[in-house]
Amino acid sequence: QSVLTQPPSVSGTPGQRVTISCSGGSSNIGTNTVNWYQQLPGTAPKLLISSNDQRPSGVPDRFSGSSSGTSASLAISGLQSEDEADYYCAAWDDSLNGYVFGTGTKVTVL
Amino acid sequence: EVQLLESGGGLVQPGGSLRLSCAASGFTFSNYAMNWVRQAPGKGLEWVSTISSSAASTYYADSVKGRFSISRDNSKKTVSLQMNSLRADDTAVYYCAKRGQRGTLTTFTLDYWGQGTLVTVSS
Numbered sequence: 001q002s003v004l005t006q007p008p009s010v011s012g013t014p015g016q017r018v019t020i021s022c023s024g025g026s027s028n029i030g031t032n033t034v035n036w037y038q039q040l041p042g043t044a045p046k047l048l049i050s051s052n053d054q055r056p057s058g059v060p061d062r063f064s065g066s067s068s069g070t071s072a073s074l075a076i077s078g079l080q081s082e083d084e085a086d087y088y089c090a091a092w093d094d095s096l097n098g099y100v101f102g103t104g105t106k107v108t109v110l
Numbered sequence: 111e112v113q114l115l116e117s118g119g120g121l122v123q124p125g126g127s128l129r130l131s132c133a134a135s136g137f138t139f140s141n142y143a144m145n146w147v148r149q150a151p152g153k154g155l156e157w158v159s160t161i162s163s164s165a166a167s168t169y170y171a172d173s174v175k176g177r178f179s180i181s182r183d184n185s186k187k188t189v190s191l192q193m194n195s196l197r198a199d200d201t202a203v204y205y206c207a208k209r210g211q212r213g214t215l216t217t218f219t220l221d222y223w224g225q226g227t228l229v230t231v232s233s
Contacts, residue, residue: 033216
């Protein structure tokens with residue numbers, strides 16, 4: 001089982017703002033930076049947010065990330081239909097000496 | 111343009127072996143750590159293994175330690191995953207992914223991913 005916990009699902013209407021939480025511990029989020037990945041249906045994951053709050057080139061500024069203590073969050077403002085996907089948080093874990101992913105959150109646009 | 115192309119997936123019996131390969135292009139391969147991540151059908155992402163840029167360091171998930179072995183050939187720009195003693199719960203799509211930046215593990219990121227190759231372990 002994953003050491004990073006996310007809500008299984010979140011939903012919103014077009015234009016709304018939704019947030020996804022990611023809860024970890026002192027050996028992962030509490031020490032190392034958090035990344036977020038977006039996986040559209042039937043495709044490979046894509047890096048969405050790196051180093052807690054950095055958007056790679058090409059990622060819309062509707063996506064934002066933050067981290068505090070042993071938790072992190074991803075916000076999607078101005079929700080669009082193309083944002084329907086699975087989202088995963090991830091961070092290096094110093095105790096496990098490996099990279100850990102969150103349980104994943106499915107975003108549904110109503 | 112960064113490209114990662116996995117190959118070697120297929121159907122294998124429990125207890126069998128399989129070798130996955132990933133061919134990289136579009137970046138200086140020898141400068142970056144490489145990784146394997148898997149996703150069982152209908153499930154979430156699971157990190158499998160990482161190899162440093164020089165191959166001096168390797169890391170494995172507990173679920174595969176002692177059974178899987180990661181390696182790389184910087185001259186051929188390829189990274190491989192040798193999988194032995196395969197079990198039904200190893201069935202998954204296996205993705206090759208490039209580490210996003212050099213430096214400490216504090217800022218570990220996977221910035222490019224291949225399309226994946228399916229491994230099915232079944233009798």
